[in-house]
Amino acid sequence: MPRLFTRILRWGAERTLSTQFLIASSLVILIATVSAGYLTTRLVADKALSGKAGTTALLVQSLTEAEVQELGGSTRLKAASIAHLDALFGDADLQARFPHIEIWAPDGTVAYSRTKQMIGHRFSFPEGLQRALKGEIVAVYADLHADEHTFRNINTEYLEIYSPLHDQASGRIIGVAEIHEDPSGFVDELARLRVVTWTTVALFSFVVMLGLFLIVRRGSRTIEHQRQVLSHRAEEAESASKELMELRDTARRASMEFANLNETFIRRIGADLHDGPVQLMTLAILQLDELRDLTKKDERARLLDETSKTLGEALIEARTVTKSLLLPEILHLWAKDVVAEAIRQHEARTKTKVAFVSSGTNADLPPALKTCIYRFVQEGLNNAYRHAGGNGQRVRCRIDMPVIAISVGDDGLPSGTVPFAAREGGMGLYGLRQRIESFGGKLAVNKRPGGGMMLEMVLELQQADATGL
Template sequence: MTRQFAVTGSAIMLIAMIVEGLFTVEVVSRNTIDRMAATTALFMDSFLSPLSDDLAAGDVLPPEERAALDGLLGRDDFRSRFPHLEIWKASGTVAYSTTPELVGRRFARPAGLDAALTGEVSARYTDLNADEHAIRGFTSRYLEIYAPVREPHTGRIVAVAEIHEVTEPLEQRLGQLRLSSWLARIGVTVLIMSGLFWIVYRGNGIIMAQQRQLGERMAEVERTSRHNRVLRERIQRASGKISELNERFLRGLGADLHDGPAQLIGLAVLKVEHVRLAETVRRREEELHALDSFLGDALREIRAISKGLILPEIEGLPLPEVVHRAARAHEQRTGTVVIVRCEDIPQPLPDAAKMCAYRFVQEGLNNAFRHAGGNGQTVTCKPEGGVLCLAVEDGGQCGRGRPAGSGSGLGLVGLRERVQSLGGTFRMSKVPDGGTRIEMTLAMTGGCQDE
């Protein structure tokens, strides 16, 4: 853009400068010539006006007047500047001339003569083809100045003086005027062009910077839009899978209730009939003891199932306390040891994120207990650049683990979907000592990280 403006603007400014310069130089030259003509006419009028009466009386000047005028114009200081002089009558007759053979002859009236007869002083360069100049064999162009000769009392124009002035001083002055005019014009044009170029250059820089910023913002918006589309699709998939897992979980929960507590309660109902039909006190005590055992087992199973389903009160708690509660609950339930390394979290998290963290620790520790016997159970929680990193790790197989009740019932698949539904990521990997590590990352500002 700047280069285009420099080329186009320079061409336009150059053409405008040339056109305006030619016009201005022509006006200045014309004004200079007219001013010089007026000055010369005023100077000549001082010694031509006394001849007005003789010029009014006849077509030519008397011989004595011509001789006196020849003596005046023959001086070196006059001749060097005004080499020729003619006095014209309105009829085109030459009443006086520094060239004697022209006196009394009639020629075609020059254009300057007609203008002077109207009272106007005019100047023009010599027409070398005019008859009066052809007779004298003019080869040099003079500046012809036509000035009216008036009667002193009436102001009537009785003749016109044609004064030939050498052009060298005039040309030198005009050359100086033209040179100074062009130099001033070039300087002003360069100054204007430089100012405009600087303004355009600076404006172009600002526009380019804004375009780059706009492009970066558009690219960022496009990346965010694509990211949001991915998240939306991920959330939709996660929601569908969660619904499916929820149905599966409900069916499993129903099966657990039916096959566990419901069977035990059914046996207890049968024992009630046995108690009623018991024939001896001893038999009744035996049946009551069995009934108490069945109901106690059913109650314990119901409590175990409920304990895995119900979350502790975590509203208002910081995330480190939520993680410690999940670890302590697992220790109480399994009798194992859990190492917790949890750093301070600089900002509060929504309850959905804290519930997800609790279930993540709960399910991770349950799997560590089932598959690694609770060996090397470690929970790590720390912020990294605005992202929450939560990991559960075990030390690998060192003996068969024991079931820890019903557990949370979520499973790793459901846990992954729960994490991804919040915009987070879920990873599962092996550690060098043979153990397993599961890790979730969740943006603490509400965003998420790509896997």
């Protein structure tokens, strides 16, 4: 049994929300309908019985109350009163409707009855009689085992209506009229009322359940649609999360590589300083030490000239190294002007020409991004000069914020010619790629079908990148 119950619960859990609601609500509304129907029909039956008792009691009171006033001082009726009551209830229609009529004295003595043998007898108090003596109008089905019924051998379960009879002068209860009514018509009417009541309750419950089901079904469809949308978005979010993790790994690797490259670059700068300006300044110090020991004026003048020349060369070397570290001339330039400045420097250094085409809008960028663009154009043109002899050098720049796309290309080395030697070395494509990827950009190196190379850089700026550091 528990296993079957578990299987039923599992089956219900697999249904849609509207189906689950239909099953659950059907059970709840069925119980509520049965309970409401039972209570309502019981209430309707009680009200119908009370109404019938009240109507019948009013009729009997109007017929008998004036004839039983003598019960106020006696437990018996005069023969004339009995005869008059026989005449009143002798009508065939009344006899058919009320087969038995008794009038009880307050002490339980039968003062009047159509069954003449009962007149003057005392019986145990029926429950209805006790309540009627307290002023209630009582309607109950006959107890066939009661003394007054066994006395007459009554086998029909009549509807007994007990109506108190009052003294017209004082209003006190002087007797009780008991009417036996054939219940067949009332039972038929009561059955009809039950059918109408049950039908009304069932119809109302069905309408309520149908309305709730339609509402829940609509909500269930909305929830199912939203669940599918959320599931789709969850899949997209999971895919985006994987891409983000990959990008984070790429950025982490790029950061590490850039740190390594930066360390290598620093060591190279240190070596340049040591081998260049430091050596020259060391030589100048030695020349100054030698100068202290000279006494001849012409030798001192010659050594001073040599020391001045050495310090000048050290200054030139220091400026050269410093220039490779800083680009102060681009700090106040806009993006397209940075590209133009890199082209101008290259043309001045190599005595070659570069075709420059720009489109889109201009933009003011942070210094780090300006340096990245400058180094990209510088490295691309250096490669074009080194490997293609400066043949067909061209730069294209398009800025559609937040996207910046720059390409540097050449036509390749003409056949039978020897490439120029590069006067300055750069950080190389590897270092350039790491620099660009550290900003979230991409670097592509492609060979052109007709010969030559094409370097393309695409930067898609975030808001923080575009507004400055």
